[in-house]
Amino acid sequence: MTNAAAVPAPSSSHDRVGFSLNRVSVIGVNTLTEAIRQKVFIFLLLVGLVFIGSAIFFSQYSLGEQEQLKVIKDTCLGVISVISTLIAIVGTAQLLPSEVENRTIYTILAKPVRRFEFLLGKFYGSVLLLVLSMAAMCLMFGAVLWIKEQSMIRELSQTYLGETQAATEQANQQIEQVRIAVLDVNMVKAVLTDLVKAMLVASVTLLVSTFSTSLVFNVAVPFMIYMAGMLRGTAVEMWSSHRLAMAVLAIVPDFGLFSLADDINLGNLVPWAHVDQVIVYGLARMVVIVVAAHLIFSRREI
């Protein structure tokens, strides 16, 4: 070490430490940087991208332009939904346990950082990871649709090349229908609700990891809660007369609400009002779960 002169003190005139979004953001960005280095994340994202990319080949086994586009949309939205859910669970499950195990949490909480800021930062990092991975999958989805659209337009143009005026008009109509099917706003709605669903799953996983240090437990329990949430609608119908069952079901988020892909593939119009309702439901549940996670984490011995 060198004989450096006494270092001047930075401004230390604070006598209060308020909640800081800046600290949350610093922890969040660091969490994202750490998460994208995980092999399991890279593996899941690659699997997602490969399946989305291969949808273009699966679609060739269907007859008709609309059917082929339907297969692509069905496959891609399904893959985005499954992979984002898995990333939400796996990417969030180890966030707190690894900080405790590596003892990096000691150096962070020894600074003027509130536990709530730390927890929120971790959740923010997890959300950033979801946004990033879903953006990558959506880009791939968009590219697949564009390639399919161009290929269909080329085929239709060649088929009707030099035909009668009526045939050309029919071709133009079909091309227009392809374009309408490709630029389906319902897909945006499906991706948005999937993102909120994945964030909700991440919040459930974060809640579980505030009281458990086992990675297996932190993955298995949120997955079971997710499955229970997917079947919640059916369970409510079956056990509506059982108070205890209804009380338990009231705690489990209704993940089935977020599945818009089926409606979209059946050609049903999903109104924005419904999407808004689902998003508000998801965000409200998420806030309650993060607050519950804070209440547990603030009392946890580290």
Added chain:
Amino acid sequence: MDAIRTEQLTKKYDLGWRKGRLLALDKLNLHVHEGEVYGLLGPNGSGKSTTLKLILDLISPTDGSAWLFDVPCNNVVSRLHVGFLPENPYFYRYLTGAETLVFYGKLCGMSGSSLKQRIEELLELVGLTRARDRQLSGYSKGMLQRIGLAQALIHDPKLLLLDEPTAGVDPIGSKDIRDLILRLKGMGKTVLLSSHLLAQVQDVCDRIGVLNLGQMILEGDVKSLISDQRRLSITVQDLPDDARARVEEAVRSAGASIVSVEHPQTTLESLFLEALKKDERGMGRHD
């Protein structure tokens, strides 16, 4: 005002269902004055790390209270003026030394040119300027310890809590850290040092406290604790044999007894450092 004050601080850990509770810390009354270097000693499991964790509000006391500069430890404000180096610290291994300090600096609300300047000063202070852009995965144990010290100092705290700061560090690194602690003391910092290395504690600490099984069993000023008032040691150079016989006779005639007569020995650490200093290739450090 005390930098650290604890009153009847007690911690019991639950051992699980039907296994009872472990008393890790028992009614500790600790007072660390501003500007002093205080050594917290004790064998493994004596309650040293529990004390540090309680002070940093990483765990909650079963009973009693603790304050940092008169601010209760469960108030986040108390951590404005504290820097902490945990035992065997782990950091984000993908960050470089400079990036690590940026991360911790931002957590302390620092930014811009003041943070940049502070980082350069600290890297210089801990001797890591040349390794600033290397990822921590490529740092040696001693270098990790030094970047740990730099992160603890990033917001220029008035109090430093160092948990085994030289654990696993070679004698050169250990001496560097010891020198740094003394330099920090010169800068008016208060240091609470938890260590097993008694010689090191003796060299740098003003006062010590010895914990055993959660209780403070000895506390006081280092010099007065280790000095033996009944014995006197005089070191002389080039004393002829006849003169030595006269000195021994004078001692005996005064009614005192000679306990031992021997040639003073250097310490192994001094010998080691002296040998490295003489090596023309310089001190063995790759940073």
